[in-house]
Amino acid sequence: MKGRYEDEKLFWIPVLIAAVFLLPFLLKGMTNSYRYYLYVLNIAGIYMILTVGLDLLSGYTGLISLGHAAFFAIGAYLSAILVDQGGLPFELSLIIAPLLTGLFGLVIGFPALRLEGMYLGLATMGFGFIVKRMIIALRQWTQGSNGLQVSSPHIFGFTFRNDWDNYFLIYTGVVLTVVIARRMVRSKLGRAFMAIRDSERAAEAVGIRLAKYKMISFFISGVFAGFAGVLFAHTSHFISTDHFDILLSVYFIIMILVGGVGSIYGAVLGALFIVLLDNLAIPLFKDWLQTFITVEAGDIQSLIFGLIMFLFIIFQPTGLYGLWLKVRIYWKLFPFNPRKRFS
Amino acid sequence: MKLKMSLVGITITLLLVGCAKKELTPGVTDTEILIGNIQDLSGPMKELGYLLPAGANLYFQYINDQGGIYGRKIRMLVEDHQYNPQKAVAAAKKLIEKDQVFCLYQVIGTSTSEAIIPILEEYKIPLVAPATQSGTMSRPLRRYIFQTDTGYDKQMNVLIDYILRQDKNARIGLIYQDDNYGANALKGAAEAEARHKITLQKESYQRGASDFSGQVGNLMKGGATHVIIAGIVREPIIIMKTAAAMGYRPQFLGLSPTMDHRVAIAAGPAGEGYIAANFAPLWNSDAPGPVLYRKLHDKYADPKTLPLGMYSYYGFATATVLVEALKNAGKDLTRASFLQALNSLDYKGGSFPDFKWTRTNHGSSGKVVLVQVKNGKQVEISDWLD
Structure with a gap:
């Protein structure tokens, strides 16, 4: 299925990366509120890192996780505690905290060897609840449900103080994540993941060790979520268990569904789309709607998210990225478009 | 050429006017x-x-x-x-x-x-x-x-002082929300415990909980004569109704968020006599x-x-x-x-x-006034206490 898209032109990648890093300057020139938009983009960037990891697990290996908010929380709390209470330099925490989170991924990977589909989803969901309770119980370090103030990121003498600085840190992380993930899915590892997704029995028959690769998939996904958690904790300066609930895990699933399951770029697009929708489009829609009825953003948010997921699954199961590919192929073949292919 | 120059001039003037009109303090205009x-x-x-x-x-x-x-x-x-x-x-x-x-x-x-x-x-x-x-x-x-x-911690101190003034041998129980609200209430409880050399029986609940039979049952077993509720609006209603259904009738008291008239209305006879701390004059x-x-x-x-x-x-x-x-x-x-x-x-x-x-x-x-539900209505029953 992937092979079809391998005609990518690599030339666009540096252009895209340059555009990402020029965007803040463009925004600054365009609007006074640029720092708010950068903040929204920063949140999107953090979620991109996480959803790319989730896509490796769910989209490529076919293992569902409703517990990714928990990995996200573990990364965030570990780094906050290691840096602010343990005195670990942020540079090191950026590597150590995600790796430790990955180990938690291994722990949850064990039941994954025996559970499938919905049952795995339930197990990971349970993991999410356990982690939340654990964070509250370990109040000596986490301050329980009070939430924890976290220091700013500090790398080689430079402190990232505001959303402008954070943007460059976070999007460097996004670029690295995407490059690594793209590389991974094109390697033996990625092929093993996809083989497991498509048919476990067939994969086993060709000599892929299911247990090993499923565990690796959970580990890697945990590392990505942990990395996102570290960036989240230090750029938002405050973490609390209220944020890392089951709903957040569901949003992550929506992000990869909307973006296109099993495509790294899709996960990125999905995270961007949902965060922009949540922070910019829904408030506008709410204001418009409020001219007719009294309604709150939170109330319509769930409604719109549910509706979007519903519509995407029915009409656009390959997500935004699939849509983009279709459009691209359409123009490439124009005017010789075999109608059937795009219906 | 002249036209061009004047256009440039007009543009610059407009820009300058625009800048001059730009407010210095965000959110404040002349009107x-x-x-x-x-x-x-x-x-x-x-x-x-x-x-x-x-x-x-x-x-x-x-x-x-x-x-x-x-x-x-x-x-x-x-x-x-x-x-x-x-x-x-x-x-x-x-x-x-x-x-x-x-x-x-x-x-x-x-x-x-x-x-x-x-x-x-x-x-x-x-x-x-x-x-x-x-x-x-x-x-x-x-x-x-x-x-x-007035902080929850201070309110707790005032409530416990008040209870012990009324009844020297009171056994005090506390039901608190297990978050930073509850943590601040616990801080006050610890101060009062140290001052009066007493120990409160403490029961916690998670935010959003709607079943308190476990907590109420424990307090009943522990023999608490006075129960302080560090909840919001829904919790005191359910707690008092649960206690009434179990035939347990301690004196219930609560921190300021429970000082809502809907508590008095919704708890009905079970809420009669409920005392809450208030940091402002009663509405x-x-x-x-x-x-x-x-x-x-x-x-x-x-x-x-x-x-x-x-x-x-x-x-x-x-x-x-x-x-x-x-x-x-x-x-x-x-x-x-x-x-x-x-x-x-x-x-x-x-x-x-x-x-x-x-x-x-x-x-x-740092002051609070105590408010009690009497005949289904809230009335102030104390002076300002601190």
Whole structure:
């Protein structure tokens, strides 16, 4: 299925990366509120890192996780505690905290060897609840449900103080994540993941060790979520268990569904789309709607998210990225478009 | 050529005029002051979320009808954080960056208010009257937070002192919400325990819980004669009804968030005699604040959508504090002049017990009055205690 898209032109990648890093300057020139938009983009960037990891697990290996908010929380709390209470330099925490989170991924990977589909989803969901309770119980370090103030990121003498600085840190992380993930899915590892997704029995028959690769998939996904958690904790300066609930895990699933399951770029697009929708489009829609009825953003948010997921699954199961590919192929073949292919 | 030059000239002039007109202080124009408020409008506390800003708007409308503050009318934007600290951060950034509000006001919740402290410090923007009575808002001193309410920790001390004055041999139980609200109540409980050399029987619950039979059963077994509830509105109702159904009738008491008239109404006979601590005069009392509140409610509000009660009174009361500080800041309103006015506010407006903010103290009077449900109605039963 992937092979079809391998005609990518690599030339666009540096252009895209340059555009990402020029965007803040463009925004600054365009609007006074640029720092708010950068903040929204920063949140999107953090979620991109996480959803790319989730896509490796769910989209490529076919293992569902409703517990990714928990990995996200573990990364965030570990780094906050290691840096602010343990005195670990942020540079090191950026590597150590995600790796430790990955180990938690291994722990949850064990039941994954025996559970499938919905049952795995339930197990990971349970993991999410356990982690939340654990964070509250370990109040000596986490301050329980009070939430924890976290220091700013500090790398080689430079402190990232505001959303402008954070943007460059976070999007460097996004670029690295995407490059690594793209590389991974094109390697033996990625092929093993996809083989497991498509048919476990067939994969086993060709000599892929299911247990090993499923565990690796959970580990890697945990590392990505942990990395996102570290960036989240230090750029938002405050973490609390209220944020890392089951709903957040569901949003992550929506992000990869909307973006296109099993495509790294899709996960990125999905995270961007949902965060922009949540922070910019829904408030506008709410204001418009409020001219007719009294309604709150939170109330319509769930409604719109549910509706979007519903519509995407029915009409656009390959997500935004699939849509983009279709459009691209359409123009490439124009005017010789075999109608059937795009219906 | 001449035309071109004059066009350039006109453009430059327009730009200069545009720049000159550009306001220096965000949220302040010659005719308006823009205030940002963050409530829980669709989360676990949404039953309170709309009441606070509605109460505040009663007073803002009253001030605006008199011509505003130095000709500037107050306009308040309300954002929804759903009791999620991360959403509170997003809402605060939106209000400050995008909507360019002058200051923040009445952000509800302890963890949500704490989450935005780094933003207040980054932008040097004050938060007036956060809608939480957690003592952590003003102790230790937060440079940009100004609290009008008496802390939960102090309230606990007052309640326990009161119980022991009534009954020296009282056995006191506590049901608290297991979060930073409860933590601040526990802090007060620990202080009182040390002072009186007693031990409270403590039972916790998770925010959003609706079954308290375990906690009530434990307190019954422990023989608690007085039970303090550190909950909000729903919890005391369910707890008292559960206890009544179990045939357990201790004296119930509660912290200020439970001081809502709906507790008295919904708990029915089980809630008769319920005592709650209140950090402001009772909304139906004859103190000057409540009298003006009821007058403005008559004038501006539709009682169907905005019933009289503690939470809308609370919004009203904090609005009087905000307006007084805005007035004191003078005609040339800037964040610096406003901060100076806040740091020297000597409040005698009658909607709260008198208090004084200084550079080193942004806390409240530290006083509470006790309110009891008698024949289904709330009445004040004590003087101001501290």
